[in-house]
Structure formats: structure tokens, C-alpha cells
Amino acid sequence: MTDSGITKTLMVQGTTSDAGKSILVAGLCRVLARRNCKVAPFKPQNMALNSAVTADGGEIGRAQALQAIACRLPPHTDMNPILLKPSSDTGAQVIVHGKAVSELDARAFHDYKRVAMRAVLESHTRLCNQYDYIVVEGAGSPAEINLRENDIANMGFAERVDCPVILVADIDRGGVFAHLVGTLALLSESEQARVVGFVINKFRGDVSLLQPGVDWLEDYTKKPVLGVLPYLHGLHLDAEDAITTVQIASDSENVLRVIVPVFSRISNHTDYDALRLHPQIDLQFIAQGQTPPAADLIILPGSKNVRMDMQWLRDNHWPEAIARHLRYGGKVIGICGGFQMLGQEISDPAGIEGPAGASNGLGLLAMSTVLQEHKQLQQVSGTLALNAAAVEGYEIHCGQSTGPALESCAVMLSDGRRDGALSADGQIMGTYLHGLFDNTQARDELLRWAGLTPTAAPGLAAIREQQLERLADMLENDLDIAALFPGVL
Secondary structure (H helix, E strand, C coil): CCCCCCCEEEEEEECCCCCCHHHHHHHHHHHHHCCCCCEEEECCEEECCCEEECCCCCEEEHHHHHHHHHCCCCCCHHHCCEEEEECCCCEEEEEECCEEEEEEEHHHHHHHHHHHHHHHHHHHHHHHCCCCEEEEECCCCCCCHHHCCCCCCCHHHHHHHCCCEEEEEEHHHCCHHHHHHHHHHCCCHHHHHHEEEEEEEEECCCHHHHHHHHHHHHHHHCCCEEEEEECCCCCCCCCCCCCCCCCCCCCCCCCEEEEEECCCCEECHHHHHHHHCCCCEEEEEECCCCCCCCCCEEEECEECCHHHHHHHHHHCCHHHHHHHHHHCCCEEEEECHHHHHCCCEEEECCCCCCCCEEEECCCCCCCEEEEEEEEEEEEEEEEECCCCCEEEEEEEEEEEEECHHHHCCCEEECCCCEECEECCCCCEEEECCECCCCCHHHHHHHHHHHCCCCCCCCCHHHHHHHHHHHHHHHHHHHECHHHHCCCCC
């Protein structure tokens, strides 16, 4: 592998999905950043419905936005040049350099990879020209034989840019040695040669009891184990895709009950991390087939396929549950796609998210939405209609909503636009703003509106920063940083 120039690219690949790639990359980025290194994250191809809006008005995976924060950088579209947002079981919206370019099924995207690789290499080159270190996250596993041809996400990328790779495996799943040995065995000789070592993730207990297995693995593969990372209980960082349900335990009697339906195409569920981590909130994600329990606040989340998930609501009897909830004085918030569902109709004449057509909404707000090809992507700030509390967030939506309900807006944006709606009786609120609860002032005002007297609690940004430092401390102690980044003090 070449070592030309000052930029050093290291790639983290996993034996499985959710092996710990995203978190390991974030931790490595923070380790380098706090040593005053110029470092940036990179993921060639991501598939996720959790996304973030960058300062340059593009869309990238949520994990790469977190990794940028770990680097103390604003997120940029070059950090995730290809993002796939599934709209069905077989198709996805393809986002290149932050902008949606097409809707492709799995077979069509396989053929599109040659084009996508050019975008990936362009972004990587631009980052190399700006930073001394690039820490790259792979996708899934490099041993997925059916996806090897024209691969841009794992070894296909590593071979093109000639970078070293470390393999991470999750011991908490079981079979960690089989995962590592089997993955290595399914790689080509050149790919095996660029694997510089292994990382075993989420180990519980006495690490000395694992040492015989580590010794065997190193002897069998002739590759070093660079670290055995302990299981970090209560690690609260933005999830790439899977919904996190862990909450901060509370002994307070003053608790707000919040429920969120898990749509088939739920998007940006990290919107609720600020609530999930609040000590006075009992937040439950309600899956398909589960009966919605009694609550103080129902939040309808975003969706990548609003009409499909409107039908999901009906199939799971949510309209009746919401009507009953409102009769008893409960509050409802709809965010993005959930806001559109609160209206009278959702129309998709161009088939942006699925078959062209229209669907009735819940009819709780006097408005209708038409999905349009151009996607609204921007970071925003403003004030809530509730006591002018400061709010910050971002917009990711194709819908244009109109109707008399919008005359009483939920948010007055700093650019002069009015966003969302607040019902005349004060029970229903809708907004296009993701990250609605991230600002502590907005969060607390919304909690008061929903019936809670909130006590002081840290905001999401403070929690995230504390957790990134905790993660980096662990890596400094349990990972061979010097072997990965020679010369870094």
C-alpha cells in the first residue's frame, strides 16, 4: 500500500452490519481531533433513513454528521457522497453529493455503481486535499459475495484508493472468531493483504479469559488484534439507522408519557433522542400490531413514503387511538411526514415516493399536501409560537402544504417564512422541522405545552459531546492507536 503525501486514509470494515463501524470511526475521529490532527470522516455509500442536512444544503447519513461533530467539523456532503434512502423493499432514492438524482431498484443501482464510484473518488480526493487523515466507514460486510462486483462500499473502494483496513466484529453477538476468520477467508489475496488487524467490540467481563482465543486468532491469521473494546453501558450517540430504545432511568413522579409509531418507512427517528434521554420522559416506540397505550403526547414521525405509512396508521388503528387521545385532552405533534398526515389529503401526482395518486390524511388540520420533485434541504432557526422559544432544526421534505390551518403557524423562521400549524384548540401541532427538541429552550417549552413541568436537564449537544469524549477515552486505553496512526503523539 502506498504512503505518498501526508494524507493517510484508514478504513474500518465490519464482519456484519451493526458490528460497531460507525461508533469506532466516530471515536477515532475524536481521538485524532483532540490531538489537533486535521481529520475528516468518510463513508463512500450509506443506506439509511436517518439523514442530516449539511451547511452546503445537501443530505448525508446521520452517522457521518455525528462523525463530523467528532472531528469538530461542520458536516459536508463529501463525507458521504452516495446515500440510499429506501422507499420500498426493492427500491431506494439515490442521493449523490447531497442531492437526489433518481429512484432505482436494487438491480438498477448495481449497474449504476460504476457512475457512483466516480462521485465517491471525487469526494475522497477533495477531502484528501484538505485533511491529513481520513477515517473511512465501510457498509455491511466485505464478505457479501453477491455484492462484490463493482463494489464501492468496502474493499472495492479500499483497492481503488489503496488504503489499509481494520476489521471489527461484535463479540456480544457470539461467534466472534468465526466472524473474523470467515470474513478474511472470503476476501481475495490482495484484499486480505490490506487488512492490518482486527478489533473485537463490546466485550464484557475479564479480558484475560479471552486471551487464549486472541492468541489463536493472531497465530492462525498472522494478523494482530489491535484492541478488545469493552461494552460501554449507556452509550448515547446518534444511531445510524436502528431505533434505540434505551432511556435514562427516572425516579421522578412527574413523568410525561410519549408514544411514537414506528412506521414501515420511519425516517429521522433521532429527532426523539432529546426526549428519550430526558429523565422526566417515558418515551415508547410502538411497533406494528402493538396497541397504542395511554399517553400525554403522541408524536407522528417523518416518513420516506408518507402515503404508504398513512395506510400503515390505518391498518394499525391509530386514527381511532388519536381521536380518543384528543378527546381526553392529549396533545399531538406531527413532524415532516407526520405533519402531512395531520392534514386532509396527501397527493403524489408525479409518483415521487411510490405509485402516483392521493390519500386521505387524518383530517385534523385544514390543509393538504402535494409532493413535488424538488426536495427542500436546509438548516433553519427561528422561534416557536409557544412563548417565542428559540428553536433550531433542519428541513428534508418534498411536500408543499397549503390551507387555512397554516395561518396559525407553529414556528416563525428567522428567514421570514412561517412553518407548520397550531390548531385553534391548542392540542395539535405540525411542523417540517427535524431536530425540534434538540434546543433545550424549545424542548422545555414543548414539554410544558404537553403538560410537564420540566426540571433542568442537559441538552442533546451536551450529552453527545460528553459521550464522544467517553468513547475516545476508552479507545485511548484499549486500542493500539500508535499502530493505526504511526507518528501521532
